[in-house]
Each structure stands twice: as C-alpha cells, then as structure tokens.
Amino acid sequence: MKPPPFEYHAPATVEEACALLASLEDAKVLAGGQSLVPLLNFRLARPQHLVDINRIGGLDRMYERDGGIAVGALVRQAAVEDSPLVARVCPLLGDAIRLVAHRVIRNRGTVCGSLAHADPASELPAALLVLGGHVVVRSTLGDRTIPADSLFAGVMETALAPDELMVEAWFPAVAEKFAISEESRRHGDFALAGAVRAGDRLALFGVAPTPVLADPRDPARGLRPSGDLEASPDFRLHLVRVLTERVLAA
Amino acid sequence: MKVNGVAHPAPNDPRRLLSDHLRHDLGLTGTHVGCEHGVCGCCTVLFDGAPVRSCLMLAVQAEGHEVTTVEGLAADGAPLHPVQQAFHECHALQCGFCTPGFVMSVVGLLKENSNPSEQEINEGISGNLCRCTGYASIRRAVERAASLSPSGAGRAQGALSNKRVGERGKDRS
Amino acid sequence: MTTRWFGARVQRVEDDRLLRGHGRFTDDIDEGALESVLVRSPYAHARIRSIDVSAARAMPGVVAVYTAADLPFGQTDLPILIPHPNLTRGRTQRCLASEVVRYVGEAVAFIVAESRSLAEDAAEAVEVDYEPLPVVITPESAARAEHLVHDDVPGNVAAEMTQEVGSVQTALAAAPRRKRLRLRFERGAASPMEGRAVWARWSTSERKLTVYDSTQSPTSIRGGLAVLFGLPESSVEVIAPDVGGGFGPKIMLFYPDELLVPYAAMQLGRPVKWTEDRQEHFTAVNQERGQVHEVEVGYDDEGRVLALSVDFIHDAGAYTPYGIILPIITAAQVPGPYRVPNYRVRFRDVYTNATPTSPYRGAGRPHACFVMERTLDTIASDLGLDRAEVRRRNLIQPDEFPYEVGVAWQDGNRVVYDSGDYPKLLDMALERLGPRPAGDHIGMGVGIYVEGTGVGPYEGAHVQVLVSGKVVAATGIPSQGQAHATVWAQVVADQLGVDVADVEITGGDTRRFPWGVGTFASRGAVTAGNAMSVAAGMVAEKARRIAADHLEADPADLELAGGQVRVKGSPNRGIPLAAVAVLANPVRYAFGGGTEAATQFASRPRPGPPLAEGEQPGLEATGYYSPPGSTWASGCHAAYVHVDPKTFRLEVLKYVVIHDCGRVINPMVVEGQIEGGVAQGIGGAFYERLAYDEEGQLRNASFMEFLMPYATEIPPIEIGHIETPSPLNPLGVKGAGEAGVIPVGAVLASAIEEALGVSITEMPLSPLRLFELAAHRAITPHP
Secondary structure, rough: OOOOOOOOEEEOHHHOOOOOOOOOOOOOEEOOOOOOOHHOOOOOOOOEEEEEEOOOOOOOOOOEEEEEEEOOOOOOOOHHHHHHHHHOOOHHHHHHHHHOHHHHHHHOOOOHHHHHHOOOHHHHHHHHHHHHOEEEEOOOOEEEEEEEHHHHHEEEEEEEOOEEEEEEEEEEOOOEEEEEEOOOOOOOOOEEEEEEEOEEEEEEEEEOOOEEEEEEOOOOOOOOOOOOOOOOHHHHHHHOOOOOOHHHOO | OOOOOOOOOOOOOOOEEHHHHHHHHHHOOOOOOOOOOOOOOOEEEEEEOOEEEHHHHHHHHHHHEEEHHHHOOOOOOOOOOHHHHHHHOOOOOOOOOOOHHHHHHHHHHHHHOOOOOOHHHHHOOOOOOOOEEEEEEHHHHHHHHHHHOHHHHOOOOOOOOOOOOOOOOOOOO | OOOOOOOOOOOOHHHHHOOOOOEEEEOOOOOOOEEEEEOOOOOOOOEEEEEEEEHHOOOOOOEOOOOOHHHHOOOOEEOOOOOOOOOOOOOOEEEOOOOOOOOOOOOOEEEEOOOOHHHHHHHOOEEEEEEEEEOOOOOOHHHHHHOOOOOHHHHHHHHHEEEEEEHHHHHHHHHOEEEEEEEOOOOOOOOOOOOOOOEEEEEOOOOOEEEEEEEOOOOHHHHHHHHHHOOHHHEEEEEEEOOOOOOOOOOOOOOOHHHHHHHHHHHHOOEEEEOOOOHHHOOOOOOOOEEEEEEEEEEOOOOOEEEEEEEEEEEEOOOOOOHHHHHHHHHHHOOOOOOOOOOEEEEEEEOOOOOEEEOOOOOHHHHHHHHHHHHHHHHHHHHHOOOHHHHHEEEEEEEEEOEEEEEOOEEEEEOEOOOOOOHHHHHHHHHHHHHOOOOOOEEEEEEEEEEOOOOOEEEEEEEEEEOOOOOEEEEEEEEEOOOOOOHHHHHHHHHHOOHHHHHHEOEEEOOOOOOOOOOOOHHHHHHHHHHHHHHHHHHHHHHHHHHHHHHOOHHHHHEEEEEEEEEEEEEEEEHHHHHHHOOOEEEEEEOHHHHHHHEEEOOOOOOOOOOOOOOOOOEEEEEEEEEOOOOEEEEHHHEEEEOOOOOEEEEEEEEEEEEEEEEOOHHHHHHHHHHHHHHHHHHHHOOOOOOOOOOOOOOOOOOOOOOOOOEEEEOOEEEEEEEOOOOOOOOOOOOOOOOOOOOHHHHHHHHHHHHOOOOOEEEOOOOOHHHHHHHHHOOOOOO
C-alpha cells in the first residue's frame, strides 16, 4: 500500500503554512503522521497537497500559562509523557497520554495532531473536554480560540476551517480528583469505551461521534453508541457504567 | 539525512516512505515491512535516537535528521550489540522478520529505562508483533540485555514470574 | 556414533545474520527488477462483463498489463494439489479471472511497472465492469444452498465423506446417557509477519528461470513451473530464501503471482518482483478454520464414551486447491487420545464466496480437539464428575500401542498411534498447574491432544565433507524460522563427529537439492531430519571404509570423533576427516590441499581401479527417508484463567504445557515452537477473527482490526517434556511444529465456561461475545 501522488510542501514558518492552507485546494497538514500516513498508505486519504509543518521552529514549546499547560503543535506525545511540568500541573494529561497507542507512536505523534484528527475513541480530545481546555488556531486572518466543547463536530471532524492551523492546545490544571480509564482489546488499542474524570466533571469517549460530557450519576443517559466488531451498542453502554464507576472510585 | 552515520541525499519522490527508501534506495534491507499501517513494528528504526515507525514517515521528512537502522548497531565483523547478543542467547528470534524492529525498539526502551520491571518490559515491547516466538523468549532477552548493558550491569537476573497477565496497569488516578 | 549434539540446547547458527539485518527475504532482492501489483475483485461474487486496461497501460511507468486474455495459460485451471476420490466436485481458480469472481481478493489483472507506487496508481485505472451475484458466506448458508458458488456444483458440496468404526447407531441407542452439542468455528488466518513475495528472472543466454519465492515448497513450485512453461526441470530453479513465517498458507500450487511473475520476467526480459501488502494479504492468502459440528455422544454413568457421532461442514472457500486434507484431518483426529469404540464421522466440504482455505498451523486438529474436549466436559458436567477424571477414564493406555483408530489419515493410510503416554501427560500437567488460585470468576481448563506428524512421502538430503574438513549438507525443504540449519547440523555433526559450527545446511534451494515435498504438517524433523541422518550415516560409513584402508584397520573398529576417523580406544591412530575427503577423490593433478596424497603415484593400498566399481568420488552421499506412516506426538495443556465479570476481559493466570514429541533434537527450538504455537492459539481463541459480512466483505482487513496479540496479551508458559520415542524412524523423533496451538481453544473454552458460568460452544470468543453469553445465559444461534 503506497500513498497516492500529492504535492509536498514543507513551510519554514507558521505564516508560510497558513498562506499555503489559504491558497491550496484540498490540503492536509502533516505533523506526527501517525494517523495520517496510514490513511495515505491505505489510499483512504487522497489530499492533493500535504503541508508538512515539522520544519517550523518554535512550535514545540510546552509551557505554563493561565493556570494550565500550553502545548505547541509540534510537541510530541512522548515529550508530554516525560514532562515534569505536566506531572506537576496537569497529571491527568500525562495519564491520558500513556494510554495513547505505544511509546513508539508517541515518539512522533503530536498532541495537537490527535486533537485535530478527532477520532471519537481517542483519549486526548476527551481529556481536553473534561478539563475545559481550548485550542488556538491560526490562519491568514489571525488567531482564534476554540473551546473544547465547540471543537469536536463529529467523527474525525473538528470546527477548524480548511485554512486554519492548530498552533497550540491548552489544558487547564487539575487539582482535585481525576482519573482516566478505558477498555480496549489489546494494550494500546483504541478504546471500546473510555471515561475520564476531573473533579465532578465526567467525559466519555468511544461511545459517540465525539467525546461527550456526561452526568456522573447517569452517564449512559442519552447515549446512542454505535456498534462495531468488538463492541455492540449495549456493550458500550455497559462499559460506560463500569468505567464511570471506576473513575469515580479512584 | 544521515543513516548509520553516513550522509545520504533524500529521495526526489515525496511519497517515498522512509521504510522503502532505506530498503530499496539505500540497500539497507535489515528494516522490514510488515503492514505499512504502523501496527506491527517490523519497520522500527531510531530517528534522532528514538524508535519510530519508518513506514509512517515520508523519506523526505528525514532530511536533516539521523536515522539508525539495525545495520548500524554493530559493524560487520564486530561483536553484536548487547541487545542483539541477548536475543541470540535467549532464542528470541525464529524467522527473524520482526527481529530488527524488536531490537531497535528494545534499544530505545533500554535507553530510556535501563532497568525495566517485568511490567515495563511487557508494555515496552507491546508495540511489536511477533508471530513465531510467543514473546516469552523476547521478554527474557530484554531482561538479559538490561543486564548485559553497561548501565544495567549488576541487575538481578530473575526469571519472569507467573504473574496475572491481562492487567495492564492502565487505571491510574 | 556419539550423540553429543542430539538433545542439546544448541544456539542457532541462523541468528547472527538475522540479528544484524543481513537476512535475505524475498522482497530484499531487487537487482533491477520491475515491480508489480495484482488487481483484485472487490466483490465476493460477480460476473465480469468486461475488463478495460487501456487507461492503466498508458499510465506513467507501466511496462505491461496482463489479463487472462493475454496469457497462454489464461484458460487453464490451476491444479488441485491433493486430489482425492471423495472430492468429486473440486474446483480451482484460474490465474486471472475473466468470467466470474468468487471471493473478494480474487485476482483479475496483473500490472508490471517501474515501481509499486506507479503500479498501484495504474491499478486504480483498471476498469472492470462487475455484475454482482448473490453471495454465500457462512458454511450454514452454503449448506442450505439457496445460492450456488459454482453453477455446476449442486448444494455447494465439493466433497462428502463418511467413515464409521463399529456401529454408532446401535451403540448410541443402547447408551445409558446421551448428549448433543453444536460447535462452531469461525475462520482464522495464519498472518505471518512477512507477507508473500515472488522475484523472478529469465536468462535467455542460459535458458534458465530463477525464482525466489516466500514459499514452503520450492520443489513443488519448480516442478509446476517446468510443466506449465514447457521447460525441462533443469531449466528452472526455485529458491526459498529467508522466509518470515509460513504457518501453512505459504504452500500452494499456485498462487497466481507464482505464475505471473515468472511469466512476466520471461516476456519482458527483465527481472520482475511482486510483494503483497498486508491489506491484500488478508483476502489473497489462504485462510482456515471455518467449521460447524453437530455432535452426539453416548456414554455410561462412569463417563466412558460409548459412541460418538460427528457431522460437520467444512468451509472450503471459493475453491478447493488443497483438496480435502483439512476435513480429513479433523475427521481423523476427533477421537484424539481417547478410546471411542464406536465412532462415526461425516463431513461435507462446502463452497462459500470467501478466500479458499488451506492448512494453517493445526490444520483441522484444533477443531477436532475442541469437539472431543467439549464433549468430555459436557459428560463431566452432566455426571457431576471432575473433568480431569472423565478424561482419565477414557484415555488410551500406554500398553495399548500401536493403537488403531480405524479412520483414514491424510496420507491415505489408516490412523494408527505408534507410541505415547497420555495419562502421564495429564498427571504431569495437573501437577504442574498446581492448586487453584483464590478469587472469584476463576476457571480451570485442560485439554489433551494427539497430533499426526511426519507425513511422507519422503525427504532427502545430500551431505558432503569438503577437503577443508567442513561439512555442507542440503535438503529440499525450506525453513520459516524452525531452526533447520541448526537442528540438521546437530544431526549431521553427531554422525560425522564434527562440531556443529562446522556444518553448513542449505534448505529450500532446488539448485542445491532438487527433490522434496515441503515444510508443513510438523514433518521437517521426522523426514528431513532422518534423511540427513541417513545421508550423513552413508558418508560416515564411506569415511570408515577409506580410512580403514589407510589405517590398515577394520572399519568396524573405527569411529568418527573430533573431526577425525580413528581407531576406537586408540585416539592417536587416526586420520583427519578432511584428509579422508581428499583421499575419496583420486586425482591426477595435485593442486594443493593435501591432494598429493590422492594422486596415482601416492601409495595405493589396494589393487584395482582407483575408483572401484560402484564407487563415486568424494566424501558425499545422498540419502532419503520415507516414513511408513505418520508418527503421533501428543500433549496436555492446562490453565487457570480469570474473567472479569464486568469487562469480560480474559486473564490467563497460569498456562502449562506437557509435551511429547518423541526424542528431542534441540529442546530450545521445540520450546520456542510451543510458545509460538500457544500464542497463536490464544490469538485465535480470544482476539483474532475474520469478520466477513453478508456481502462477503472482510470488515477487518488490517492489523488495526485483526487483533493479533502483543506481548501484553500472552502469558508466560510453563513447559515440560516427556519422550515416547517413535518406533517408526531411526532418530525416534516426532513432529513438534503445530503442537502449541492445537488444544488452546478447548482449554480456554473450558476454563472460561467455569469462570463465567456460561456455556461455550464456539471459537473465537471476545469480551463482547462473553457479555452477550452472560446476558443471555444461552447459546445465541448463528445464521
């Protein structure tokens, strides 16, 4: 399985990248590539243009701001996993990261990439949601902030416009009780269902087209999860209750 | 890009995967291709010292970076790298197809954690598929490699105990 | 013959180059070859109205595009590898389909281009006009035959076979107790880490076709290519280089690419290569394991089986290239290590619109074991007896060998167990398993199996001592990781009294050894191992004869040890094996290396011609071993598992294997085979399945969704051995390659049943399936 043909661009600055995204029809951003390249290899994604942002300097910063952690577009998941700053300020983020695939994937995969990819079964969007974080996106028209609860629009769909580049994600600090738990078939697989708790907020993943906030006392209410090879809708609802119980007890 | 310390030009075709570039353009066929979806780990190489899936990188992305493949661990005729030596001693390979990917992953694992626990070993190798060995010998090889490496010298050589597997230590709070 | 290598845990000679990345797998070979791709049907069943490759032909980098119309053999049905009189309606596919496609993945066109990327681009430009036809996917629906896979095969039945030992009808009726079971297996896949690949070159100047193929049977491919292309066999060489796992499906005659790639190489005057990718592997490479069994057992109040009737459907897939070996093996192996005085088994091999099936490690035995073990558990449950005790009461005893089961075996003979000690296997396994761990939702499972191994017709070996004293040996069969190069070296080194490191083994290269059958069915050690021993023994005998002349001793007084041929008890009276090799070839011209001693003017101890009548030059010999019948390995697995009552996650707490493969040449290698087999068994029982939908689409054709277990899913395994040597071959060995996988499903089913309190009658399982079973506390019927 080899990628289909595409035009390759490797901008050196964010401005260049935004200009490209504004001018090109059918362009996809390549950051970590751990989600996009398999899709290219399967020829399930066939963008005419790839905008590789890996050469852009200054996007790999992770720093404390506004009582939380800002994570730049090129911060690798492994860097978050190893970060003492994250361990101090937002350990829930570190716990969520450790559930993402395997270390080898995390060496390249980026936090922002995972958010932009918006797989409903992935951990980081749910973590952002439960913490009430946001992302900062930039285009030739400037910056805007998208809060987590407006970011995820559907399966693999975000509120980003085609000409917008996510430059930073912001995860608020978590002080009180927090926990993340998921059920997957193998170590590192996408979750059949997952629950993440920060204080008295609860978010679920893998059970809806996007991560969803849920009522800890009745987490399955209103949920209509889909079925697939490894989990039926009923099984997902069952797991939601089991996982909610687990994260609340932690 | 530098591959095993030697400078090479990047390919012209941007859609050339790093795995194919290493294997067919540079003749370094030690890195293998098992799936091209990033799951099996046969293609694992070191990228600036950290293990990555070469099937999930475009070769052009390696420009300006350093790639180490399995061929770079020990020069021809030189003794095997401790991880390779440990795999040999523990019969941790049969057909050998997944082996370079495992070796590179383990090199990376031990670099970050020179004295991994049983659980850390199990999770550390859990990103690589092997169809031949059933993993038991590979786990033993990682333990052995840790004791063979300079920083791991003096590590107790324990047999992997009969533990409850299936617990993945995921549920932390 | 000293046996210092036989039985030793010799580390592998293969490792160094594999570890350094210097392995040579088929896709590693480029040498300027063009690359290629197969265009495959996206429909499980469709008529082809037209194929238009004109756009593809015009695409950049494309050198050639072939459809059936372009091939001289385009209308030739590929062979049935193993014909059988009961296979009355065998069908095989053609190299490239042109009229009908019958499974997703069936090949329709072949594109050769400068690179695989360009070939894949061109593949997208091939336009095939398909008219979809009704699809038959499950074995049950195939048997109901509302739709036909082949228009000329009524009922979708390729073969039917019934065998009976004793009188089952009567015995069932007379039995004090009876139970019925329905057991179901879904398809599984071997999924070796290296996919299939072929590389070929035609040399016009030498009139030679050279093919590298990731195959388990180069000799068969070579024979087939010679016939098909009208070439003398001496013009065709087939080599299996390093092969990254086989497990069964890499034996075929032919996969379409095995014809197309050599053909294109011959046509285009350049080497051509083809390497499949993982996605196509899922539907293009043979699968296995789909069966549905209706079982009826009659037994007494002590739990002894009196009568067993098994009626099963085997899912052949769209074609039957491998004949009916799989259902024959299942039918033969159901009784297993147990006494079944009245046994009737009937199978129907049915066509479905899915990938053809051929053996995958275990090859029908896992099903057989599952059937018998679940039946015994049912008996135990009904009578309130301990499951191990029920097994004990039914086991064949050690003094009952040879034991005739009475059914047909895959080599055309009857099933006769040659040696074994089944009660000991069970006792040792239970002892090793130990007491039940404390806790809820814990279950124990146990399973005992036999395995027919070492099937013929034969293998051969050539062994030669070089004038340097090193030994080179070759056999026709290739390795896919089973350490042949180490294990045969041990056998040869013992015969010749040399160090293992001084023996170099080549397998699977028709240039080095052109005769053979293949590596499958746990036969390598028995057939090639014994052939090596025969050939090396012939070399040793010749060495003693030649040395005897020069030492003026009796050959019977000579031994081979330490690289010498020497007088027993007088280690100083000897001659190096290397020197014997020189002397074995009388020369006219001394060209160094001690050849002066072999010229006509050297001392000639014996009158007569330098090369005596019947003699051949050189210290070499070719020997063969042809087994009189299969030799029967056996084993017992036992395990404790825990099933989480909320998540239905499976944890294997302890897994024990007691294994008997006769005399063991290299215990380290055997243990590796067992560990690998158990892992495949666990994968096949709880993680992997091939999820076909009603349209015959495989919904999980990727490693993301076909869940092969990682290390975190496989527990440590404890292994013990017993050895009941085989009386059937000189080395006393039995096969070991498939043992690890055979009883795993049965063991886990039994344990999960106890842990969760639900009835398990199917494979594979998953947390979802256990959730459903627990919710319903009953069997959910399949379509």
